[in-house]
Amino acid sequence: MMRVPNTVRGMRDLLPDDLAKRRRVEAVVQELFRLYGYREIGTPVLESYSLLSAKAGEEIRHRMYVFKDLGGRQVALRPEMTASVARLVAGKLRSEAKPLRLGYFADCYRYDNPQMGRYREFRQAGFELFGSSRPEADAEILLVACDLLRRLGLKFSVKVGHVGILRGILNAEDVAEKEQNVVLGLLDKRRLSAALKTLKALRVSEECLDIVKALQRIRGSESEHVLRRGERLIASNEAALTALRNLDTVLRLFSESGMNGPVLVDLGFARGLDYYTGMIFELYAQDLDIALGGGGRYDRLVECFGGEATPAVGCSPGIDRIVLAMERQGLFPEKLGLGTGKAIVVPVGEEQIGLGLRVASALRCSGVAVTSDVALHGLAEALGTASKAGIPIAVIVGPKEAKEGAVTLRNLASKTQSYVPLNEVVSAVQRLL
Secondary structure: OOOOOOOOOOOOOOOHHHHHHHHHHHHHHHHHHHHHOOEEOOOOOEEEHHHHHOOOOHHHHHOOOEEEOOOOOEEEEOOOOHHHHHHHHHOOOOOOOOOEEEEEEEEEEOOOOOEOOEOOEEEEEEEEEEOOOOHHHHHHHHHHHHHHHHHOOOOEEEEEEEHHHHHHHHHOOOOOHHHHHHHHHHHHOOOHHHHHHHHHHOOOOHHHHHHHHHHOOOEEOOHHHHHHHHHHHOOOOHHHHHHHHHHHHHHHHHHHOOOOOOEEEEOOOOOOOOOOOOEEEEEEEOOOOOEEEEEEEOOOHHHHOOOOOOOEEEEEEEHHHHHHHHHHOOOOOOOOOOOOOOEEEEEOOHHHHHHHHHHHHHHHHOOOOEEEOOOOOOHHHHHHHHHHOOOOEEEEEOHHHHHHOEEEEEEOOOOEEEEEEHHHHHHHHHHHO
16 A cells, blocks of 8 residues: 655645634634735745845855745845835835835745744734834834734733844944844844854954843833833943833833733844844743744845835734634534534435435525535444534425425524425525524
């Protein structure tokens, strides 16, 4: 017997229940697109390597799926979406009025080590806001990210920082942007010793090393206390202070919105993408030590791709990880994805199949989701299968019903039934539902 092939490592099949859970999350994202005014876009899975690698960060560049196509061009599967969206804004959407709000869903690819909540193919959503450098734009992105998790019923927290604090410290030591990106990438991976070793090799001052180490310890849920500690530490660095004050304003606006969730302010926080210039954040579910998504401000990316200087801020919730968190917190109904209709039409014998199809079509035309019994294994088995699948109503078409121009409607939960003329089937089913 031939062996059944496996999926490629890091990839996975999505069964009906898996996709039903994903669609439930995506439906809430779609509703937030509408409520917050984000227009949905799509971009190719395959982009030029030069575009995707420009500001991806060394860690992500190393894990991209890169190859030459038949035309000899170096291309890659997108590892995330921000670069592609910035390309659109630099080009086809250049003349759109700002602020410009764009949303998306995207399958992305990274050659990561597969583990809990991490696959080499993964699904993201996104909210990107172009054209405003003001802190209320940052606050809006924080709001929409937290609103998503709150609407899904998740218990969560948000970690917030500002990349401008660390960059301000490193700029004062004349550390080039390329080397800064390496250091921030190491800090993102919680590799403080390696980051300090890199800085020592660049001959930064002892004061700089002390400040970088101290920033890693300045975090907490009392934002005012955390920010005041940071202010004393970086008092002599105006650029870092400006970043700190900007973060203070963003957090204040977020709090004043009335939707402020549990926030951890972390002044040593970094993310592994080179394009961030300001506020950054990540979302965490209770009892799950992996980020459900994150985002931040990236004011120079559109310009990097040949567009006009355009401030921007955005976030990318991870759909697969959100589903995992919801499973952990028991937020999906038991029968989600099992039901394939709200009613099933069951012809009892061969002679009733045509009439059964006609009844099913009439119900669908009225907006009722209908499954037709196409197995003809018998009435008892058809009703048992429908009940297990969570279908509440059975429309039975037997010889007697066909002869008299009627059907039998059975409520599979209460085990009650009624005899209904064909011309009343639609209204009778709608009443039961």
